[in-house]
Amino acid sequence: MGISGKVLIAQSGGPTAVINQTLAGIVLEAKKYTQVTRVYGALRGVEGIVNENFLDLTQETSHNLEQVALTPSSALLSTRIKPDSKYCHDIFRILEAHDIRYFFYIGGNDSADTAHIVNEEAMLANYDLRVIHVPKTIDNDLMLNDHTPGFGSAARFVTQAFMGINLDVRALNGVYIGVVMGRHAGFLTASAAIARKHEADGPHLIYLPEKVFSMQQFLLNVKEVYDQHGICIIAVSEGIRDATGVPIVTMLNKSNEEDAHGNVLLSGTRSLGDLLADQIREKLNIPRVRSDTFGYLQRSFFGCVSDIDQHEAREAGERAVQMAMWNDVDGSVTIKRTGNYSVDYHLERFEDIAAQTRVMPDEFINQAGNNVTDTFKFYVRPLLGSGLPQPSWVRAPQVPRIFNNGLK
Amino acid sequence: MGISGKVLIAQSGGPTAVINQTLAGIVLEAKKYTQVTRVYGALRGVEGIVNENFLDLTQETSHNLEQVALTPSSALLSTRIKPDSKYCHDIFRILEAHDIRYFFYIGGNDSADTAHIVNEEAMLANYDLRVIHVPKTIDNDLMLNDHTPGFGSAARFVTQAFMGINLDVRALNGVYIGVVMGRHAGFLTASAAIARKHEADGPHLIYLPEKVFSMQQFLLNVKEVYDQHGICIIAVSEGIRDATGVPIVTMLNKSNEEDAHGNVLLSGTRSLGDLLADQIREKLNIPRVRSDTFGYLQRSFFGCVSDIDQHEAREAGERAVQMAMWNDVDGSVTIKRTGNYSVDYHLERFEDIAAQTRVMPDEFINQAGNNVTDTFKFYVRPLLGSGLPQPSWVRAPQVPRIFNNGLK
Incomplete structure (x- = not known):
């Protein structure tokens, strides 16, 4: 003793x-x-x-x-x-x-x-x-x-948030970006994947700090999903970076203007979600694009x-x-x-x-770097605990139309 | 029949x-x-x-x-x-x-x-x-x-969010601004008041679209609360307006620059929370100021x-x-x-x-226009439903110090 x-x-x-x-x-x-x-x-x-x-x-x-x-x-x-x-x-x-x-x-x-x-x-x-x-x-x-x-409860919040967001966006269409915490580790963002129940459910794309973020590839991914489903729901880690290690939020906040010394001016401190939403609006011409930063709620919400x-x-x-x-x-x-x-x-x-911080192993991330693997889902699911809510859709048959070519 | x-x-x-x-x-x-x-x-x-x-x-x-x-x-x-x-x-x-x-x-x-x-x-x-x-x-x-x-469940989300935020800010100090939906009606923002359990708990200040928002008064309120409690938690409706009816978010997004025609330039589309946080940092010199926009989670989160x-x-x-x-x-x-x-x-x-939209009656808002009355709390509490979580503090006695003037 x-x-x-x-x-x-x-x-x-x-x-x-x-x-x-x-x-x-x-x-x-x-x-x-x-x-x-x-x-x-x-x-x-x-x-x-x-x-x-x-x-x-x-x-x-x-x-x-x-x-x-x-x-x-x-x-x-x-x-x-x-x-x-x-x-x-x-x-x-x-x-x-x-x-x-x-x-x-x-x-x-x-x-x-x-x-x-x-x-x-x-x-x-x-x-x-x-x-x-x-x-x-x-x-x-x-x-x-x-x-x-602490991780399992925060992951559960992120999952339940994306479950609801998926239904919300499905009801009103468009593209949605949810920005999730986690610094250099993508685990919390990746947990959004558990929100998918039906094949068409979001999040359709998940971007993690462990993989280099390419804006061009991102826009191609979003277009592809949107063309297929009419919606696109995206989970993005706050810590995503480009090939040189510069955070995407820093890069996008730089304007193209330069001051007298040739330094690029910072045009503001807008959120990563808003900046990515702008890119989608401008480059893909999609009208309804929304974003949220989950912020402090994901770590402190009382009751999840x-x-x-x-x-x-x-x-x-x-x-x-x-x-x-x-x-x-x-x-x-x-x-x-x-x-x-x-x-x-x-x-x-x-x-x-x-000494170190742990990040997502390769086997948890898909080859394209825009989603997680089943190995990750199998890893994370038990941590979220019991009684996770389950979304249900109406499955009733379609009624035949009377006016085949619309009202005249 | x-x-x-x-x-x-x-x-x-x-x-x-x-x-x-x-x-x-x-x-x-x-x-x-x-x-x-x-x-x-x-x-x-x-x-x-x-x-x-x-x-x-x-x-x-x-x-x-x-x-x-x-x-x-x-x-x-x-x-x-x-x-x-x-x-x-x-x-x-x-x-x-x-x-x-x-x-x-x-x-x-x-x-x-x-x-x-x-x-x-x-x-x-x-x-x-x-x-x-x-x-x-x-x-x-x-x-x-x-x-x-639909209101009761969203109000419950806002309440549980502020319950958690209160504990989070209490643990790390500072000022926090949570921006809540509701357009011209303050009911949803006002529901944050139910999160207060102890006297020192936030939200300490609540700003609603039904009352004219004055930046000067706002900063005075924040300073007073912060000086008293070392923290200040604020619930703000997305729809707050100045005396002329201009939304505060629009006003703050205008820069002081004018274009060749004398029009004030919009400097960006930053969030109301971020803009108010900037005012607090600049004018009150408080170091830790955070803000969240509750966004789509407050209406669609699955499990609240x-x-x-x-x-x-x-x-x-x-x-x-x-x-x-x-x-x-x-x-x-x-x-x-x-x-x-x-x-x-x-x-x-x-x-x-x-024909019309309903807004908060005067009896629900305090005289100073920065909080709600007990009449509102009595009105809203049953709508949140049963089983609302209750925060509990440690209440153990303080241990006497050995080094009365700190370590030498």
Whole structure:
């Protein structure tokens, strides 16, 4: 069994729908161990640690924690600060002063890096400290994880959004572009593919940051789909880039004008969706073209959650405490897929998580680079959870016309 | 009992989450009457009528209709066409040719107008035709209705969106602007108010098209809230206008440049949210300002629906058929509130629905014009339905600091 002392929990980075499941998993499990004298929560991630902004979660009811677990977005608030080594040293000094012996940090790869440095400080100082990083990110871009807590619920939102959009555009025709988050990783955008039920359903085209985006090819694709179906629904990742690595949104925001020094002027900061819609209107002469940027709703909408994602986020927190208490180890909790569908939790070295970001493997993307494969759909479907809504069409037979050539 | 003949149903305008409940209500009720020889559905509203694009819904299973009822967006597809009197005359000729004796048109006030003209054509021709308009619009802007089917579910989406946004912004600080649909009526934007649980929760400010928008006052309001809470969450209607009636989005998109003829140049077509965010950044010097336009998701997202809205949309369709069959009348179905909370359905004259659009009454808006009253909240809450999610905060006590003046 581990050393006697306090537990500290902090949350970092962009919120998810299930990040508080992990929080509840850690608190409720930690309170079971006699060597745990208190369970603290730092307010606003590492900022809360260096400022000693701690809540005593030992004095929180389990009933309220269960309600908090169902609430999206970091209940302990968050921060975007990426601590340097001085900052990490300060974190360590505070932990030491408060006799904190177990530090659980819920976040993405920057958080894994912070956990790593704090862990090394403790070892140098011969201070007995267990440090566990617990993953969360809607981007699904952490190395060595089959997927990350938070991703499944955001993917479900994107899927349900495109299911509705498909029906909306079908009713009124035209082209629609939905811009989805994910930075350099296309997983979230790719999840839109699950919205397709009938052959004619959208999204018909999916553009990911993993593949070079060609405007010419894009317009050809859109024209082809529109000519075939009378509609074209497109899922685009915010991070799509051209062959030289320049984001498409940056490229399109440049006007053709140059200033006195020959620099291309930026004509504004219009959204990627609007800019692509303009291209379609101008070059393809399609009248009804609409676009949305899914924005903050896709990560924070309250009431669209995957039960699988909830369950795993909770378990990841619970397992993190068990690993620290029973196995006396440090590292980053990872999710491994062990069946269709089952998972298990491992512990990896911080540096293997912190170093890189994961992107979509080639087998998940079609040859043309404008859609996903069935392999990806098979991978992602269980993560969205149970009870996904199913669109149904009217299938009644057509009535014969009386006026064969229209009204005279 | 009414005359023997066919029933025709069509759907029009922007889709809603429950418009197919009304469709199912009409079809399933109509099939109970022996004088109904067939139940037809026109594809794409009035376009489907003049083109004789009819489906025979008599040959659709009730089980599939129940699935269709749960699917958002017009299952019979839709149209934006506003028929002139020639078009209405063509509609009438097609109805006559197909021996259609009952015409149910699901839509907003333009649809009530079309129904009216078709009804008058039939009377002039001495053709026995019952015409009933059944309301639907997320804008909630139909006269003589307490509210309209489709509004409750869209309002629920807006509420759940702002609940999540509030938690997201609370976690990371800053100012957030969410732009909501509704054209000239502020009901949908105003519904964001239900997202507030704790005193400090957003949305803190709500701007509606019913009140003149002053940029100066807006910036003062934002500064005040931000200084008090460290965050400021704002719900803005897409239709906000200045004192001269010019939409704010148009005003802000004008640059200060003039062309050779002295006309002000339009500098672009940026979104209202982005333009307001710029004003806050520039004038108030607040670093983190974000905005989203809720776009098509608020009317078509699949999986956010009010059970009250579903129930009423269904009943409105069922009652429409009963009125036509038993009472031999024409007109527009309206929803009246008869208790807290109960409703009943009346029939009003087409022209009283078609003529005007309803906007928020003064008693729903606060004196300062930047929020709603409790009267509005009491009005709107039941429409969102049961099982609305509830955000919960951690309430644990603060831990005393060890380093009173921070780390040295």
